[in-house]
Amino acid sequence: MLxxxxxxxxxxxxxxxxxxxxxxxxxxxxxxxxxxxxxxxWGADEILVMSIDRSVHKLGPDLSLxxxxxxxxxxxxxxxxxxxxxxxxxxxxxQSGAERICLDAVLHDDPQQAYKMxxxxxxQALVGSLPLSVEAQGLCWYDYRSKTTTLLDxxxxxxxxxxxxxxxLIIDWHHEGQQNSFNSHLISLFPHxxxxxxxxxxxxxxxxLKDVLAYPQVVAAGVGNFLNYSEHAFQSLKxxxxxxxxxxxxxVGSFS
Amino acid sequence: MTRLVVGIINYGIGNYASLHHTLYDIGHRCRITxxxxxxxxxxxxxxxxxxxxxxxxxxxxxxxxxxxxLQQSRGKKPILGICLGMQLLADASHEGxxxxxxxxxPGEVRPLVEPRWHIGWNxxxxxxxxxxxxxxxxxxxxxxxxxxYQGPKEFQVCQASVGRTIPAVIRQGTVIGMQFHPExSQISGRSLxxxxxxxxxxx
Numbered sequence: 001m002l003x004x005x006x007x008x009x010x011x012x013x014x015x016x017x018x019x020x021x022x023x024x025x026x027x028x029x030x031x032x033x034x035x036x037x038x039x040x041x042w043g044a045d046e047i048l049v050m051s052i053d054r055s056v057h058k059l060g061p062d063l064s065l066x067x068x069x070x071x072x073x074x075x076x077x078x079x080x081x082x083x084x085x086x087x088x089x090x091x092x093x094x095q096s097g098a099e100r101i102c103l104d105a106v107l108h109d110d111p112q113q114a115y116k117m118x119x120x121x122x123x124q125a126l127v128g129s130l131p132l133s134v135e136a137q138g139l140c141w142y143d144y145r146s147k148t149t150t151l152l153d154x155x156x157x158x159x160x161x162x163x164x165x166x167x168x169l170i171i172d173w174h175h176e177g178q179q180n181s182f183n184s185h186l187i188s189l190f191p192h193x194x195x196x197x198x199x200x201x202x203x204x205x206x207x208x209l210k211d212v213l214a215y216p217q218v219v220a221a222g223v224g225n226f227l228n229y230s231e232h233a234f235q236s237l238k239x240x241x242x243x244x245x246x247x248x249x250x251x252v253g254s255f256s
Numbered sequence: 257m258t259r260l261v262v263g264i265i266n267y268g269i270g271n272y273a274s275l276h277h278t279l280y281d282i283g284h285r286c287r288i289t290x291x292x293x294x295x296x297x298x299x300x301x302x303x304x305x306x307x308x309x310x311x312x313x314x315x316x317x318x319x320x321x322x323x324x325x326l327q328q329s330r331g332k333k334p335i336l337g338i339c340l341g342m343q344l345l346a347d348a349s350h351e352g353x354x355x356x357x358x359x360x361x362p363g364e365v366r367p368l369v370e371p372r373w374h375i376g377w378n379x380x381x382x383x384x385x386x387x388x389x390x391x392x393x394x395x396x397x398x399x400x401x402x403x404x405y406q407g408p409k410e411f412q413v414c415q416a417s418v419g420r421t422i423p424a425v426i427r428q429g430t431v432i433g434m435q436f437h438p439e440x441s442q443i444s445g446r447s448l449x450x451x452x453x454x455x456x457x458x459x
Contacts, residue, residue, distance in 0.1 A: 002378045002418050003396065043442055045377060073277020077398050077440045094306055097271040099400050099440065119352065121307050124373035124402045166373050166402075219376065247377045247396050 004213050004245040007046040008039035008234055009200060009224035012065065012082070013053050019225045020052070021177030023131065023144055029228055036069055039227070040076045042234040045247055047078050048102065048169075048222055050129075054083025055105035056145055061093050070097025081129060085109070087116035094121050102169060104129040108143050111159055118164040127198065128165040131173035132186045139189045142173050152191070160195045167219060172201030177225050180205040187215050198222060206240035213245050260457050263298030264288045265325075267315040269340070270306045274439040282450040292324045299457045301325070301333060305340030309349040309365065309403070312340055313357060322358055329360050334430040334456035342426065342433030343403060351403050361428045363407020371419055373402040380414040380424040380436070388455045389414055389425060395444040397424070397436035405435070430456060 010032050011020045017032040029035060032049060039047045049069070051062045061083040069078065080093050081102025093101050101121070106113050107128055118126055131142040133149065140149035141156060150156075159165045170190065175181035181202035190197065199212045200222035212221050227233045238249035262279050264272050266288045276286050287294050295301060303325070305312050316322045329335055337345045346357045349365035357365070368374060382393040393414070404422045405412075414425035416435075426433045432452065438445035 002374070002376055002416075005376050070271050070273040073274050073280075075274060075278060075440060075442045075445065077400065077437070091307070095269075095271055097273060099306075099437070119308070120311075122373075122402050124375055124400050125306075163372050166375060 003045070003247045004218070005045035005220035006209070006234070006238060006241070006246055007048050007079075007198065007200075007220050007222040008042075008044040008227055009048045009050065009222040010035045010039070011224055012049060012051045012062070015062075015065070019177060019228065021225075023142070023173045023176060025177070032065065033068055033072065035228070036074065037072060039234065040072070040074045042232060043249065044076050044234055046220070047074070047076050049078065049080050049082075050102065051080075051082025052144070055085070059083050060085070061089050063092060063096050066093060066096035066098060079127060081127070085113065087113060087120055090117040091120050094125060100125045100127055102127045102129050103165070104131075105145060107156075107159070114159045114164050123164050123166045126165040127167050127169050128160060129169045129171060131171040133172070133174050134183060134185050134189065139186065139191070144173070154191055157192050157195065161192055167196045167198055169198040169200060169222070175202030178202045179226065180208050182208060182212060184212060184215075187212070187218060190217070193217055200224070206237055209237065210241055213241070260284045260299040260453060261297065262286050262453060263295040263301045265295065265301060265303050265321060266290050267312070267319055267321055269312050269315050270304050272304060275302065275304055275338075278439045278446055278449060279453075282446060282453070284453060290319045290321060292321070295324070296328070299334070300453055301328060301335045303335060303337040303341035303344060305338065305344060307340060309340065309343060309351040309357070310353070310355045312344055313355055316344070316358070325358055325360065329429075329431050332430050335360070335432070336452060337431075337433040338439070339401060339435060339437055342435050343405060345426070345431060345433045346405055346407065349403065360431045361407070361411050361426050361433060363405050363411060363426070365403050366406050368402050368404050368418075368422070374399045374404075374416070374418045374422065377441075378416045378418065378424075378436075380416050382414050383409075384413050386413050386427070388452055389448075391451065392444065392448045395448070397438065397441040397444055397448075399424075399436045401435060405433070432456075
């Protein structure tokens with residue numbers, strides 16, 4: 001049986017892992033390698049590393065970070081996002097050790113690039129990041145670089161609907177970093193019910209995660225900041241998620 | 257335990273660090289190379305792969321590794337294909353047009369339909385009596401693909417369910433293909449790789 005996934009998210013800014021609050025405030029955590037190592041050891045279903053400043057500074061993907069992470073010999077699938085604008089960059093990220101890539105800025109600037117990327121690495125390797133909010137006019141898509149929102153409509157989701165991008169990472173950017181505050185209207189208002197969703201932003205509580213994972217369209221949920229406050233946080237969350245939709249928790253003691 | 261030498265075929269496609277790390281962890285030496293002289297000396301060969309079928313086959317042919325692998329399989333050298341590496345073992349793929357594969361396991365590779373991809377942790381179920389895979393029946397492994405093997409049932413050892421059942425493991429003699437990533441499947445992947453390598457090499 002195919003399980004839903006609980007993803008450990010590591011946000012990286014200026015080369016440092018950070019806690020991110022509402023896409024505007026950042027608190028340093030340390031070297032991203034240590035957070036990734038923890039998630040790998042804790043048996044996360046997937047690790048998502050998001051380098052949030054690469055596109056802003058036109059730096060391209062952080063291949064150096066990826067190579068360091070890859071050299072750790074992770075036994076957990078890795079998705080990387082940040083600075084990927086061209087098909088050759090997508091290939092480079094995969095060759096550097098990520099299983100999948102996450103696209104954000106390029107979906108605004110040059111979405112046609114996703115066609116080339118899908119042809120080279122497969123649609124299953126593409127995740128599209130959609131920071132969303134519920135505004136008076138409806139569901140809106142946020143561009144973190146210009147700090148502007150656009151009403152989300154079907155034309156923005158063509159790449160997903162056509163199967164060029166396999167999953168949409170919907171981020172409650174308003175509530176990012178706020179405990180137990182993910183707005184599930186982002187799921188219920190999402191226009192295309194056939195597009196698999198990964199929910200992220202303000203997810204911290206097991207009961208809330210259980211509710212979010214109960215949506216048929218949601219295939220995974222991401223937790224970031226709230227994994228950094230206690231040891232075995234990931235396993236504790238899984239243990240408290242008594243639903244069978246997730247792979248059971250693996251404990252440190254189970255590792256040989 | 258005798259430390260076996262695992263040859264990871266480096267044909268320029270993919271990243272081998274996780275595989276190397278896992279193999280080292282389970283107690284075996286690795287050689288990551290495209291040199292047939294070195295690969296011939298290995299106890300078992302691993303064919304990893306990510307991305308698209310055609311460029312992968314072109315990369316293998318450019319290094320004459322297609323002929324090499326055929327020779328090795330005829331000599332009963334154990335060969336493990338992983339993910340795209342599994343698909344390369346087939347006769348051909350229909351990804352981006354028709355491309356011939358290595359032809360080591362009869363069958364072809366075609367796109368998944370409904371769903372169009374298979375992403376995440378899924379359990380595998382054994383469909384044939386195979387002592388190497390039996391202990392892993394019911395374990396979860398990480399899958400990430402949008403094409404699947406289609407071929408005679410006799411070569412299908414394990415299956416996974418994603419709307420319908422699809423082959424998770426194929427095998428002909430000492431040539432085995434796994435659609436999932438054992439090196440990214442934590443404990444279950446490590447256990448399986450250990451059992452496969454030691455079982456095939458000590459058989």
